[in-house]
Amino acid sequence: MDTLFHFIFALMGGLAVGFFRGYSINLIIFSSLISILIDLDHLLVPLKLASSYTLLHNIFIVFFLPLFLFLLARYHEGTIYPTKLQRFFLLMMIMLTGHVIADMFCGPIMLFYPVDNTGLMIPEIEIMLTSSFSSPVIGMGGIAITIYALVILFGIFVDQITC
Numbered sequence: 217m218d219t220l221f222h223f224i225f226a227l228m229g230g231l232a233v234g235f236f237r238g239y240s241i242n243l244i245i246f247s248s249l250i251s252i253l254i255d256l257d258h259l260l261v262p263l264k265l266a267s268s269y270t271l272l273h274n275i276f277i278v279f280f281l282p283l284f285l286f287l288l289a290r291y292h293e294g295t296i297y298p299t300k301l302q303r304f305f306l307l308m309m310i311m312l313t314g315h316v317i318a319d320m321f322c323g324p325i326m327l328f329y330p331v332d333n334t335g336l337m338i339p340e341i342e343i344m345l346t347s348s349f350s351s352p353v354i355g356m357g358g359i360a361i362t363i364y365a366l367v368i369l370f371g372i373f374v375d376q377i378t379c
């Protein structure tokens with residue numbers, strides 16, 4: 217997926233989570249911009265600063281790192297980290313995970329790099345109602361949005377039980 221798509225996709229996810237009700241919309245725009253930085257992978261490999269396009273596109277960077285930072289901020293709430301940081305890291309987890317899921321529709325991603333170098337992608341599924349109708353009942357676009365909606369729901373669920 218192109219970087220503009222990732223930015224808009226992240227922005228929509230951020231708006232869907234609804235954090236803007238308690239915080240500035242600027243936080244969601246800023247988070248969306250930060251979430252596209254993992255596409256620096258496309259620059260690092262040609263510059264020989266990385267050996268793989270998934271140096272940043274892996275589950276440890278997009279999911280576990282923000283989750284760890286979220287839990288760290290949650291644990292230290294009211295001491296050194298303000299509550300706003302919790303939501304920022306949660307938002308980053310949603311946006312970065314959505315970014316990699318979208319990329320997995322376009323080509324293989326080494327999701328567990330550097331532990332495992334197997335390229336994984338979402339298999340192409342298309343269910344047609346009738347052969348005379350050109351649009352499928354279930355296709356890749358709908359599946360991508362459904363997976364992202366589940367990621368957003370996870371973020372809302374975690375936000376409601378912790379923040």
Ligand SMILES: [Zn+2]
Binds near residue numbers: 255319
């Ligand atoms: Zn990407």
